[in-house]
Amino acid sequence: xxxxxxxxxxxxxxxxxxxxxxxxxxxxxxxxxxxxxxxxxxxxxxxxxxxxxxxxxxxxxxxx
Numbered sequence: 110x111x112x113x114x115x116x117x118x119x120x121x122x123x124x125x126x127x128x129x130x131x132x133x134x135x136x137x138x139x140x141x142x143x144x145x146x147x148x149x150x151x152x153x154x155x156x157x158x159x160x161x162x163x164x165x166x167x168x169x170x171x172x173x
Contacts, residue, residue, distance in 0.1 A: 136166060 137159075144158040 133166060137162060140166075 140162045141155070141159045144162070145155055148154050148158065
């Protein structure tokens with residue numbers, strides 16, 4: 110393969126990967142914010158709920 114083709118495919122892959130990581134981070138940030146509003150200011154509960162949220166979204170992305 111030509112180097113230009115490899116470079117173009119790498120840029121496309123990195124762009125798609127970057128967008129997916131950004132969406133993942135935004136979902137986690139919004140989810141933690143909603144959890145913080147619903148459960149109050151107890152830091153242990155918020156951390157446990159955020160951990161469950163991360164595990165659920167990571168499992169969902171692995172499954173897809």
